[in-house]
Amino acid sequence: MTKFEEMSLSPEIIRAVADMGFEEATPIQAQSIEVIMSGCDVIGQSQTGTGKTAAFGIACVENIDADDKRLQALILCPTRELAIQVCEEFRRIIKYKDNIKVLPVYGGQPIDRQISVLKRGVQIIIGTPGRVMDHIDRRTIKPETIRMLVLDEADEMLDMGFRDDIETILKKVPEPRQTVLFSATMPDEILELTRKYQNDPTFVKVVQRELTVPNIEQVYYEVSERTKLEALCRVIDVMNPELSLVFCNTKKRVDEIVEQLQGRGYFAEGLHGDLKQAQRDTVMKKFRNRTLEILVATDVAARGIDVFDIDVVFNYDLPQDAEYYVHRIGRTGRAGRSGKAVTFVAGREIYKLRDIARYTKAKIVNQKLPTVADIEQVKTRDFIEEIKATIAEGHLTKYLTMVDELIEEDYATVDIAAALMKMRLYDDKMTEIDFDEPERPSAPRKGKYKDEDMARLFINVGSKHKIRANDIVGALAGETGISGSAIGAIEILDDFTFVDVPKDFVKEILHGMKNKKLKGNKLNVEHAKKRKKK
Numbered sequence: 001m002t003k004f005e006e007m008s009l010s011p012e013i014i015r016a017v018a019d020m021g022f023e024e025a026t027p028i029q030a031q032s033i034e035v036i037m038s039g040c041d042v043i044g045q046s047q048t049g050t051g052k053t054a055a056f057g058i059a060c061v062e063n064i065d066a067d068d069k070r071l072q073a074l075i076l077c078p079t080r081e082l083a084i085q086v087c088e089e090f091r092r093i094i095k096y097k098d099n100i101k102v103l104p105v106y107g108g109q110p111i112d113r114q115i116s117v118l119k120r121g122v123q124i125i126i127g128t129p130g131r132v133m134d135h136i137d138r139r140t141i142k143p144e145t146i147r148m149l150v151l152d153e154a155d156e157m158l159d160m161g162f163r164d165d166i167e168t169i170l171k172k173v174p175e176p177r178q179t180v181l182f183s184a185t186m187p188d189e190i191l192e193l194t195r196k197y198q199n200d201p202t203f204v205k206v207v208q209r210e211l212t213v214p215n216i217e218q219v220y221y222e223v224s225e226r227t228k229l230e231a232l233c234r235v236i237d238v239m240n241p242e243l244s245l246v247f248c249n250t251k252k253r254v255d256e257i258v259e260q261l262q263g264r265g266y267f268a269e270g271l272h273g274d275l276k277q278a279q280r281d282t283v284m285k286k287f288r289n290r291t292l293e294i295l296v297a298t299d300v301a302a303r304g305i306d307v308f309d310i311d312v313v314f315n316y317d318l319p320q321d322a323e324y325y326v327h328r329i330g331r332t333g334r335a336g337r338s339g340k341a342v343t344f345v346a347g348r349e350i351y352k353l354r355d356i357a358r359y360t361k362a363k364i365v366n367q368k369l370p371t372v373a374d375i376e377q378v379k380t381r382d383f384i385e386e387i388k389a390t391i392a393e394g395h396l397t398k399y400l401t402m403v404d405e406l407i408e409e410d411y412a413t414v415d416i417a418a419a420l421m422k423m424r425l426y427d428d429k430m431t432e433i434d435f436d437e438p439e440r441p442s443a444p445r446k447g448k449y450k451d452e453d454m455a456r457l458f459i460n461v462g463s464k465h466k467i468r469a470n471d472i473v474g475a476l477a478g479e480t481g482i483s484g485s486a487i488g489a490i491e492i493l494d495d496f497t498f499v500d501v502p503k504d505f506v507k508e509i510l511h512g513m514k515n516k517k518l519k520g521n522k523l524n525v526e527h528a529k530k531r532k533k534k
């Protein structure tokens with residue numbers, strides 16, 4: 001636990017950080033702020049959501065010379081959305097620092113307006129690579145005076161194809177300069193960049209093993225693929241969240257679900273990598289101002305969503321692994337609020353969910369799907385509350401006259417009221433859909449399978465390829481419905497591996513492992529030629 005007070009920070013920053021509500025530094029902050037302040041080049045790596053922005057933000061602001069009005073620091077971010085977020089964080093950090101100015105610079109905003117602000121002098125620019133290049137070409141950003149360059153979310157910038165722009169910018173900012181790079185992951189391409197453009201960088205890496213997410217109620221529903229959407233809608237109806245986030249595993253799936261939800265009258269929209277920046281902005285804006293209640297997203301697109309009061313996270317598709325699960329559900333229950341995570345599992349996925357629960361030490365509770373009666377009950381309760389509130393509000397004279405007219409025709413007040421309730425609450429779409437008992441296979445457990453129920457498979461990778469038993473279990477359990485505990489003996493030889501699996505799973509495994517890679521090796525899985533006797 002490192003307190004900001006224990007670092008060599010100025011009182012203005014300590015105060016600003018306290019205003020931001022940060023009680024202590026996150027590990028990446030604790031390990032990198034003072035290193036960056038010392039002026040050396042830094043590579044910082046930690047997972048999403050671990051406070052990388054404030055890590056370089058605080059250090060950057062501390063090193064700005066407030067008396068020098070020229071541009072001193074340039075922060076590059078992958079998207080306009082992130083540039084704005086990072087800029088907001090900087091504004092909070094400089095709250096008590098007089099005479100430090102920051103400006104976000106991104107595409108889509110009128111360039112003239114940016115130019116006029118730039119002319120007045122800013123010391124820190126936070127921008128997207130394309131627009132920054134544009135300004136450098138126009139000489140409205142002069143790279144010569146920059147002393148510190150930060151590449152934020154470097155992995156994402158490369159993913160988005162900004163490599164050339166970044167390299168051009170790096171070349172234009174003269175040495176000596178401080179180059180700082182932050183990223184959640186460190187693919188080779190990034191290491192290449194660091195070798196080329198950084199001087200003897202200090203590598204700060206925080207491996208986060210803390211996978212438990214407190215304060216989030218986690219439940220799951222067993223469904224079949226066919227009834228999943230109905231199940232999602234029912235749970236939404238009963239929980240009635242103001243803002244919810246629905247995770248799917250693919251872009252196609254996002255589009256599908258959005259269309260179906262919209263068809264059923266929900267305010268839902270999708271967010272995924274195929275959308276243009278402008279479209280993403282529109283969707284996020286709607287979500288923020290609540291004209292959108294349900295945001296459907298892929299894991300990658302959900303990175304950088306900075307909305308804090310998400311009530312429920314739905315795992316419409318079960319995430320690929322435990323870390324994704326934790327990232328996803330961490331979108332709710334932020335800033336000390338309570339949140340809820342709901343996961344849908346079909347068939348064998350239940351075993352994978354159990355693995356996730358074990359790994360994250362989470363208590364994920366099984367729940368029964370709401371019935372039509374449950375939903376009616378909730379709707380009725382809400383409607384009755386609405387009626388009471390309307391009566392309390394008054395201004396009913398006009399409507400009382402209408403009711404009086406009906407009463408003169410000999411209708412009873414109670415009948416009129418009941419008819420109105422029926423008109424509002426009766427929904428002919430609400431027929432009892434039969435959620436068949438989800439077809440759950442019998443639990444495969446070690447020991448349950450007799451020797452003759454097991455088959456031996458051959459896999460074309462072995463210890464030469466740095467394969468360990470864990471990798472094999474991970475690959476099989478990850479790509480197919482088999483649970484780790486159902487996998488039998490694993491024999492790893494130099495060039496290949498034998499693994500015993502229940503015969504029931506062979507077909508699925510052979511199919512599921514087709515074209516898959518393990519540690520960069522293309523896999524070939526087949527029946528072992530001869531059953532070796534141990």
Ligand code: ADP
Nearest residue numbers: 022023024025026047048049050051052053054
């Ligand atoms: P990253 O860039 O690592 O994905 P961010 O910098 O976007 O993470 O931070 C994620 C969230 O955590 C932000 O809302 C930020 O304000 C908050 N945060 C950052 N540092 C701290 C801290 N020391 N204490 C509490 N919250 C923090």
Ligand code: MG
Nearest residue numbers: 052053152153
């Ligand atoms: Mg970040």
